[in-house]
Each structure stands twice: as C-alpha cells, then as structure tokens.
Amino acid sequence: MSPDxxxxxxxxxxxxxxxxxPDKGPLIPLVELPERLNPxxxxxxxxxxxxMSHVPATNVKSLPALNMILRGQEKGKITDDTHTLVEYSSGSTVISMGILANIYGIQNxxxxxSNKTSPTKLDLLRFFGLDLTLFPGHGQPEPLDPNGGIFAATQxxxxxxxxxPDQYSNPENYESHMRWTxxxxxxxxxxxxxxxxxIGTSGTMTGTGLYLKSVKPSVARVGVCTTPxxxxxxxxxxxxxxxxxFPWREAVDCxxxxxxxxxxxxxxxxxRNGLLVGPSSGLALLGLFKFLDKKKAAGELDTLRNGDGNIPCVFICCDQPFQLIGVDPYNYNVDWEITPATAHEMLASPAAPASPPAVLDLRDAxxxxxxxxxxxxxxxxxxxAAPNPYKDPKTMVAQFALLDARLGAGDAEFGALAGVY
Structure with missing residues (x-):
C-alpha cells in the first residue's frame, strides 16, 4: 500500500x-514567528x-544521511555485503545513519x-546502538589530519x-538539500x-542556497557562524x-x-513560545536579525521587498533542544595554534616581547x-613511552586528567599558570 x-x-x-x-509524506513545516519574536x-x-526538527529523526542531518545511503546503493558502494557504516559526527548525522542503517538492513x-562530547549525548548515542570511538583535539578536525577522527573514519x-559516507566531502550531503529542502x-x-x-559541514547552507538562487536569483542568502x-x-x-x-562560498551572499x-x-x-528547537536555531535567527539590522541601518530594506511589498524570510531550525543542553567547558580555537616561525619570533627574535609567554614542555624529564x-x-x-593519545583512548584520558590536575589553581608548582591555561 502506497503512503497517503x-x-x-x-x-x-x-x-x-x-x-x-521526504517525497513520501507531507512537507516539513514552515511556521511564521509572531510579532513578539519578530522585531x-x-x-x-x-x-x-x-x-527540520520535525523530520522523523528530529534533525536536519537525516536528509543527508538518507541521500548518502540511497545514492550509495544506486552507485554500488553499499551492497548486500555491507555490514558497517563508519562516520565522524558530532551526533545528529551518525544517529540518523544508525536509524536508517537498521531500516536499510545494515547491521552496525x-x-x-570528539571527546568533548557531553556524557548526556554519549548516552544518547549508545541508546541508538552506536559503536563509539572518541578522538581528542578540536571537535571539528580537518579531514586530512592523520590524528583526527575524519581521517580515521575514511581509512x-x-x-x-x-x-x-563521509559527510564532510561527499557532495551527496549538500545535494540532499538541493533535492528536498x-x-x-x-x-x-x-x-x-x-x-x-x-554553517557546520555547510551541507544545509550549500544545497539550499544553491537551489534557491537557481530558481530565484534575487534571494539573499545569509550564512551564520559562531563568533571566534x-x-x-x-x-x-x-x-x-x-x-x-563543498561550494559554500557560492551559496552565501554574506x-x-x-x-x-x-x-x-x-x-x-x-x-518557550512553542517551537522546540536547539541552539543552532537561535544562532541562525540572530544571524538573520544582524543582516536585517545592517540593511535597515543602510536604508536598504526596500531592496529586499517582493512584489507584494513584504520581505519574507526563512531560517533553518536544525534540531530539537533536548540532547544539546549544556556548554563545552573546553572551548578551542584553531587560531590559537602558531607556527614554529611565529613561536621563534615571540621567544627569541629581537622583536620578542619584554614578558615572553610561558612555555610548558610536556616531554619526559x-x-x-x-x-x-x-x-x-x-x-x-x-x-x-605512551601510545599516541589520538589513537589510544586510555592514554588520552590519562594525559588529559593529569593536565587538568596539574594545571589547576591549587597545584603548588603550576598553579600560577591556571589563568593562562
């Protein structure tokens, strides 16, 4: 019986x-905000x-996951002999893959x-029967970093x-949003x-932005990132x-x-006003507000009006809030990393500061x-003597625990570095 x-x-x-x-059911809801939420x-x-929080898996990543599985089958990359999907993911993509894998007969x-994932979210992943491997370092590693989880998943x-499926480089990720969203x-x-x-993996922004521009060139596309x-x-x-x-640069105007x-x-x-969505939804809405603020300040709002004199805007709500309550206490910025040349300039060149930064050497005595x-x-x-912590979870946990203890304010030897750490 076909679906109605x-x-x-x-x-x-x-x-x-x-x-x-998505082609077999009703359209995903589009809901206008009341005036109290729309300044x-x-x-x-x-x-x-x-x-997108209202798709069956309650997150937007289920569309790329589905598209990558369907296209993988069509191209012969997923066959009857495929028993395991492997993916690096902050949670939503791989949860969706786990659900869909069961539906499509893939066993594992x-x-x-990232080891920065909260215990609550780890429990959620285990709830869906996923086999977990944690990696230290940045939560969004570069694909070619040999110590990172994306590289390991590829291997x-x-x-x-x-x-x-490789959500980070597989065009079937963003093509799902050209296909459906x-x-x-x-x-x-x-x-x-x-x-x-x-913008995270950039799939939603890339696919939706490219499609909308192709059917309506006047649409303004706003990509929203976190502050540095x-x-x-x-x-x-x-x-x-x-x-x-992904060609995200071609899919955004600002x-x-x-x-x-x-x-x-x-x-x-x-x-609290009835739309049960996660923090990235608030981020997308505020990014839209910033764009509108700039247009209004420049006297350019009228350039956005359509034929009936209104300015209809859409922002994406990616997921629900429940598994995302909490904030990462170990935030990390790739801009903190410095090259050997920069380190030399800071420490040894004639232009070095009068009070050079502290250098902490983690090698053996x-x-x-x-x-x-x-x-x-x-x-x-x-x-x-220890294994590479990026490859051995027990070593990673032991070394991080040691650093947490020794670089705390109460440590007699290194407590003075607590503010720097």
Whole structure:
C-alpha cells in the first residue's frame, strides 16, 4: 500500500522506508514567528522557521544521511555485503545513519566523534546502538589530519564490508538539500526574499542556497557562524570553514557571526513560545536579525521587498533542544595554534616581547634535560613511552586528567599558570 501524504499513514513492509523519505509524506513545516519574536514585523518583514526538527529523526542531518545511503546503493558502494557504516559526527548525522542503517538492513554503525562530547549525548548515542570511538583535539578536525577522527573514519571505511559516507566531502550531503529542502521552501514560500542557516559541514547552507538562487536569483542568502573561539553544537566559526570542500562560498551572499550565550538564549525563547528547537536555531535567527539590522541601518530594506511589498524570510531550525543542553567547558580555537616561525619570533627574535609567554614542555624529564627552550617549564606526562593519545583512548584520558590536575589553581608548582591555561 502506497503512503497517503494527506492522511500521513504509512503501511506495508516498506512503511518505515516511506516514513523517512521526504517525497513520501507531507512537507516539513514552515511556521511564521509572531510579532513578539519578530522585531521587524512593522517593517513588513515576515520570518518563518523551517522546522527540520520535525523530520522523523528530529534533525536536519537525516536528509543527508538518507541521500548518502540511497545514492550509495544506486552507485554500488553499499551492497548486500555491507555490514558497517563508519562516520565522524558530532551526533545528529551518525544517529540518523544508525536509524536508517537498521531500516536499510545494515547491521552496525560506528560513530567517531570528539571527546568533548557531553556524557548526556554519549548516552544518547549508545541508546541508538552506536559503536563509539572518541578522538581528542578540536571537535571539528580537518579531514586530512592523520590524528583526527575524519581521517580515521575514511581509512576504516575502506575495509571490506564497511562504508564511510563521509559527510564532510561527499557532495551527496549538500545535494540532499538541493533535492528536498530547497524545493520544499520555494514551493511553500515562492515570494521568499531572505534565507538564513547556520554553517557546520555547510551541507544545509550549500544545497539550499544553491537551489534557491537557481530558481530565484534575487534571494539573499545569509550564512551564520559562531563568533571566534566560541562553540555552539553544530555550527563552525568562520576560520574553520577554510578546508571545507563543498561550494559554500557560492551559496552565501554574506556571513554573520553570533555567540553561544545569545544563541542559547534565543533558542530558549523559541522553545518557550512553542517551537522546540536547539541552539543552532537561535544562532541562525540572530544571524538573520544582524543582516536585517545592517540593511535597515543602510536604508536598504526596500531592496529586499517582493512584489507584494513584504520581505519574507526563512531560517533553518536544525534540531530539537533536548540532547544539546549544556556548554563545552573546553572551548578551542584553531587560531590559537602558531607556527614554529611565529613561536621563534615571540621567544627569541629581537622583536620578542619584554614578558615572553610561558612555555610548558610536556616531554619526559630526560628529554627535557637533554635540551629545551630557555625558561621553559617541564611537566612530564609520560609521552615518550605512551601510545599516541589520538589513537589510544586510555592514554588520552590519562594525559588529559593529569593536565587538568596539574594545571589547576591549587597545584603548588603550576598553579600560577591556571589563568593562562
């Protein structure tokens, strides 16, 4: 029995396949914000939330996951012999893959993810039956970093019976939004003037932005990133977009940056007004606000009006809030990393500052004695004999625990560095 998109009933052996397929059910909701949530209402601005939180898996990443599985089958990359999917993911993508893998007869899903993931979210991943492997370092590593989880997932996915969809470089990620999200939005709101979405892997922004521009060249596309050094689950700061392979630059007309506190605050307001969405939704809405503020200040709002004099805007709500409550206490900024040349300039060149930064040498004592930078402090963590912590979770946990203890304010030897750390 085929699904009825109006009755929203799915029957038969393929009912679950149809339930998860966007072409087999009703359109994903598009809901206008009331005036109390829209400070530009009196300017003729209409703001709509595209509730990707209302797809069956409750997150936007289920569309790329589905598209990558379907296309993988069509291209013969996923066969009857495929028993394991491997993916690096902050959570939503691999949860969706785990669910869809069961529906499509794939036995196992391995989740490679950052050790910065909260215990609550780890429990959620285990709830869905995922096999977890944690990696230290930045939560959004570069694909070619040999110590990172993306690289490891690519290598392990090449094993017999395994498949790594690779959401970070697979064009089927963003093509899912050219296939489904963009066409739905345009069908629901053909007068659209402005589209805004957060940028993480950039799939949603890239696919939707490219599609909307192709059918309505006048649409303004706003990509929203986190402020430098800050973290909101999912989106990236702008400096981390450089290695992203998708054509996101062609899919955005401007970039806005929003911090975590206001993102959580705005998503809380949306939740308490009936739209149960996560912090990246608040971030996307505030990025849209910043864009509209600039246009209004420049006297350019009228350039966004459509034929009926209104300015219809859409922002993406990626997920629900429940698994995202909490903030990363170990935020990390790739801009903190410095090259050897920069370090030399800071420490040894004639232009070095009068009060050079503290240098903490983590090598074993014998290596430190054999040679070290003048003024360096030695904090041995057993690195010489230990396995690579990026490959061995037990070593990673032990070394991080040691650093946490020794660099705390109460440590007699290194407590003075607590503010720097």
């Amino acid at each position: 998109p109006f009755l929203n009933v799915f029957s038969g052996e393929r009912a679950l396949h149809d339930f998860y397929h 530009y209402k009196k300017d003729g601005v209409q703001i709509y939330a595209k509730l 899903t391995k989740a490679y993810l 392990d996915g090449a094993q017999e019976g395994h498949y790594n 963009g066409p739905q939005i345009f069908k629901q709101l053909p007068g659209l003037s402005v589209f805004a979405a957060s 050094g800050d973290r909101v689950p999912g989106p990236r700061m702008f400096s981390l977009l450089a290695p992203v392979e 970039i806005e940056e929003v911090g975590p506190f206001e993102s959580y605050e705005k998503s809380l307001a949306l939740c 014998a290596d430190f004695v054999a040679g070290h930078l003048p003024g360096a402090l030695n904090l041995p963590i057993g690195a010489h």
